Amino acid sequence: MRLLERTNTDTIHLTKFPIKDIPPYAILSHTWSDKEEEEFSFKDLTDGGADSKHGFNKIRFCADQASRDGLRFFWVDTCCIDKSSSAELQEAINSMFKWYCDAAKCYVYLVYVSTHKPNVNVNPTWKQAFLQCRWFKRGWTLQELIASKTVEFFSKEGEYLGDRQTLGNDIHNVTGIPLGALQGYTLSGFGNEERMSWAKNRKKTHKEDKAYSLFGIFDVQIPILYGEGEDKAFRRLREEINKYDPCLADLRSTDPWHDKRRIEHAKGGLLKDSYSWVLETPEFQQWRSSNDNRLLWIKGDPGKGKTMLLCGIIDELQKSLVSGLTHQQCHRRPPRLNITSYHPATSTHFTQILTSILQDADLETKPMYLIIDALDECITDLLQLLELITQTSSAPFRVKWIVSSRKWTQIEEKLAIVTQNNLSLELNAKSVANAVDVYIYYKISQLSIKKKYNDKTKMAIQDYFLSNANGTFLWVALVCQALADPGLRNWNALRTLQTFPAGLDSLYVRMIQEIKGYEHSGLCRDILAVTATVRRPISLEEITSIVEMPDGLCDEPEALEEIIGLCGSFLTLQDKTIYFVRQSAKDFLLGRASNNSRHFQEAFNWGFHLDKEEVNYTIYSRSLEVVSTVLRRDIYG
Numbered sequence: 001m002r003l004l005e006r007t008n009t010d011t012i013h014l015t016k017f018p019i020k021d022i023p024p025y026a027i028l029s030h031t032w033s034d035k036e037e038e039e040f041s042f043k044d045l046t047d048g049g050a051d052s053k054h055g056f057n058k059i060r061f062c063a064d065q066a067s068r069d070g071l072r073f074f075w076v077d078t079c080c081i082d083k084s085s086s087a088e089l090q091e092a093i094n095s096m097f098k099w100y101c102d103a104a105k106c107y108v109y110l111v112y113v114s115t116h117k118p119n120v121n122v123n124p125t126w127k128q129a130f131l132q133c134r135w136f137k138r139g140w141t142l143q144e145l146i147a148s149k150t151v152e153f154f155s156k157e158g159e160y161l162g163d164r165q166t167l168g169n170d171i172h173n174v175t176g177i178p179l180g181a182l183q184g185y186t187l188s189g190f191g192n193e194e195r196m197s198w199a200k201n202r203k204k205t206h207k208e209d210k211a212y213s214l215f216g217i218f219d220v221q222i223p224i225l226y227g228e229g230e231d232k233a234f235r236r237l238r239e240e241i242n243k244y245d246p247c248l249a250d251l252r253s254t255d256p257w258h259d260k261r262r263i264e265h266a267k268g269g270l271l272k273d274s275y276s277w278v279l280e281t282p283e284f285q286q287w288r289s290s291n292d293n294r295l296l297w298i299k300g301d302p303g304k305g306k307t308m309l310l311c312g313i314i315d316e317l318q319k320s321l322v323s324g325l326t327h328q329q330c331h332r333r334p335p336r337l338n339i340t341s342y343h344p345a346t347s348t349h350f351t352q353i354l355t356s357i358l359q360d361a362d363l364e365t366k367p368m369y370l371i372i373d374a375l376d377e378c379i380t381d382l383l384q385l386l387e388l389i390t391q392t393s394s395a396p397f398r399v400k401w402i403v404s405s406r407k408w409t410q411i412e413e414k415l416a417i418v419t420q421n422n423l424s425l426e427l428n429a430k431s432v433a434n435a436v437d438v439y440i441y442y443k444i445s446q447l448s449i450k451k452k453y454n455d456k457t458k459m460a461i462q463d464y465f466l467s468n469a470n471g472t473f474l475w476v477a478l479v480c481q482a483l484a485d486p487g488l489r490n491w492n493a494l495r496t497l498q499t500f501p502a503g504l505d506s507l508y509v510r511m512i513q514e515i516k517g518y519e520h521s522g523l524c525r526d527i528l529a530v531t532a533t534v535r536r537p538i539s540l541e542e543i544t545s546i547v548e549m550p551d552g553l554c555d556e557p558e559a560l561e562e563i564i565g566l567c568g569s570f571l572t573l574q575d576k577t578i579y580f581v582r583q584s585a586k587d588f589l590l591g592r593a594s595n596n597s598r599h600f601q602e603a604f605n606w607g608f609h610l611d612k613e614e615v616n617y618t619i620y621s622r623s624l625e626v627v628s629t630v631l632r633r634d635i636y637g
């Protein structure tokens with residue numbers, strides 16, 4: 001690697017080091033001038049005599065700043081790469097991310113940001129220019145922002161503006177890059193598409209650079225072929241990423257970071273004051289501090305806030321990990337799995353891979369946290385999963401588990417073998433009720449702002465919630481959702497609210513009652529029945545084959561989507577596939593939820609009886625009818 005060295009006589013000259021002997025160095029991040037000839041190049045450096053060039057200012061800045069930080073060596077891309085050598089350029093592009101990773105300091109020199117204040121009372125004058133800076137819009141600067149351990153920003157006068165941590169929120173707002181990525185979380189924790197999106201609207205001089213500038217972010221190395229075009233460059237990049245994907249995909253069929261953010265967003269955001277109580281419980285504290293207690297089971301009824309508690313716990317654990325991580329640059333780059341041959345995974349493969357990761361020597365000093373929400377919603381192989389959890393909850397594994405579920409005896413019996421450290425939400429009813437009250441105050445104040453309630457209405461609504469929530473978050477969330485309906489007038493809000501009975505099951509009965517009043521309630525009922533019975537989420541195309549569509553609706557996909565929208569308290573549509581909004585709604589329809597037989601009976605009386613055998617028979621016979629339109633005996637003659 002070539003580096004610039006500032007000598008004792010204040011001259012700057014080029015040096016070259018073998019990879020294993022590279023001394024500590026600073027690295028510059030900047031944007032190239034539109035007139036490339038203004039930059040101080042490799043040729044300028046080797047030929048000499050070009051120090052008067054405009055571009056030399058940034059070299060001088062970097063030398064001075066490095067020297068202030070006690071660094072003799074530094075690297076600047078304008079003059080440390082001999083671009084006339086295609087081999088050297090190739091090596092540089094494939095190594096650049098690592099060079100930024102390994103640098104002791106990364107200085108971002110912003111020639112368009114000035115700290116010269118026309119008026120000392122304007123504070124801070126540079127911020128606006130900083131936020132609009134072209135440095136945030138260029139392609140290569142993305143990896144420079146993410147790769148380096150420390151990124152420090154400087155004005156054109158060389159004045160320090162802040163670093164990636166202190167300016168984190170501004171950088172996040174301008175670039176859309178999650179704070180986690182700016183704080184040093186492992187990049188493999190972010191999904192492929194998400195990482196691609198960070199580069200989306202950035203400008204590059206060469207089209208191919210759109211793909212090439214992502215090599216480091218995906219930890220891949222492939223030959224650069226300028227002239228191949230953007231599409232081909234991306235195709236090759238994706239092929240390389242996908243090489244690892246069969247294995248990674250089996251370990252991570254969805255991206256858990258993305259899932260967590262999606263869940264929090266869909267549920268209206270995570271409220272710290274409604275989960276922080278759990279961090280103070282003896283059960284959590286014991287799990288956290290003791291090596292003998294490697295498994296914590298959080299159990300509770302539907303809608304008691306288990307998912308959100310886990311989201312909060314993850315945030316909390318992450319906070320304590322990040323301060324450790326930022327000092328370890330290796331964590332910027334995801335550790336490579338050593339997989340020489342890989343075959344598509346079965347659950348046994350999955351278990352094998354996971355077990356070997358958990359045994360990884362590297363974990364001897366660092367614990368790994370694995371967190372599973374809603375074990376009771378695990379449809380296949382629940383027993384194997386419980387087996388894996390119990391087997392790995394003791395030495396020599398350095399893993400710590402937190403799992404959540406309802407109070408199922410099947411789960412209880414298995415987990416009891418390794419832990420008695422159970423956190424029951426019912427036994428902590430007081431803390432949960434307080435947390436729900438906090439949630440109510442928050443939701444009602446939000447709703448009041450949105451709907452412009454007067455004080456009297458607001459207080460009356462708040463009181464109704466406080467008296468009827470019964471410590472169930474989900475009840476509050478669902479009733480708030482109903483009150484937020486734009487069609488509901490303020491003068492009618494309280495009266496409507498009083499038609500929502502206390503208790504989750506009563507609420508579901510009311511929702512069914514509402515659906516019953518619709519013109520196409522029969523179709524809604526059939527769709528709900530089939531969706532609750534089938535093993536996997538069903539697509540729109542499939543459901544039209546199974547339920548009887550009224551005349552006029554058969555060829556109207558939008559109409560069907562609208563009908564599903566009418567069942568919105570129970571169902572949701574994603575990518576033309578119908579899902580239950582939440583498990584408790586499905587359980588209710590199947591008559592499975594606890595203590596709801598009376599309510600289920602009421603639903604039954606409303607004509608929403610769900611006889612599973614009957615629904616199965618309908619699915620079977622309708623499916624046969626559909627295939628019979630195409631298939632016949634001895635079809636190939």
Ligand SMILES: Nc1ncnc2c1ncn2[C@@H]1O[C@H](COP(=O)(O)OP(=O)(O)OP(=O)(O)O)[C@@H](O)[C@H]1O
Pocket residue numbers: 267268269270271272274275300301302303304305306307308309374439473474477582583584
């Ligand atoms: N800390 C919190 N911050 C914000 N919202 C919360 C919080 N806790 C609960 N909620 C709200 O309550 C709803 C129910 O909570 P959550 O989904 O966590 O319950 P659960 O016990 O996991 O339910 P289920 O057993 O049905 O899966 C959420 O959709 C969310 O709207």
